[in-house]
Amino acid sequence: MQKYCKNQNNINILLDHENGRGFKVTFTINEEGESNILVITRAPKSHNAEDLKKELNKAIKYLMNNEDELGIIKEISFVFLFPVIEYSKDVLEEVYNTKGELFLCGNDGFIENGEYLKNDLIIFESLINSSHIIFAWGEPTSKDIRKVYESRLHYLLKGFKVVKNNCFDLKKFYYVGTLTNQGYPRNYSSWSKNLQLNEFEI
DSSP states (O other): OEEEEEGGGTEEEEEETTTTEEEEEEEEOOTTOOEEEEEEESOOSOSOHHHHHHHHHHHHHHHHTTHHHHOSEEEEEEEESSOBOOSSTTHHHHHHHHHOHHHHHTOSOEEETTEEEOHHHHHHHHHHTOSEEEEEOOSOSSTTTHHHHHHHHHHHHHHHHHHHHHOSSOOEEEEESSOOTTSOOOOGGGOOTTSOEEEOOO
16 A cells, blocks of 8 residues: 655545545645535546546536535545546446455455555545534445345444434535435436535534
């Protein structure tokens, strides 16, 4: 596992090149800002800094246009339910069938600077350090992956509630626009500036 910091682009990326996974992407927006925004989405589309910048630019613009609600933004971070690079809609199912659920979810564990880490630890640590959390995971990519998807969301939402109830600072949870037809927060790729930022009760 290697951590690559692209400071010239104000992007920090936590990558697993060996296994083709991306765990976290952070954009520094304004070092004098007050709000740390966390977007929890389904899976990364790339591990290349420039590609990620283009891919996530729409979401970043949307959040910056909502600073009245979010406050002056210092950082925007993206973490993933599944850190496997989602080159196509079939990738999650293929990885699940060939490498198993722990690998798909990024919870097989790795050592970074002498510290044991896994995806859930990264997600919850990011949550604790954020003031505003946006749910943006969209719908399962196939019927076969739905069971894993639902199990993962049930576990994480339960944990998010514990964090919310035990943190000293107030944390707000949101989704953008309306929920999908299947009842999921829409993926950031379908955000548009006219969609409302709504609070999510957990």
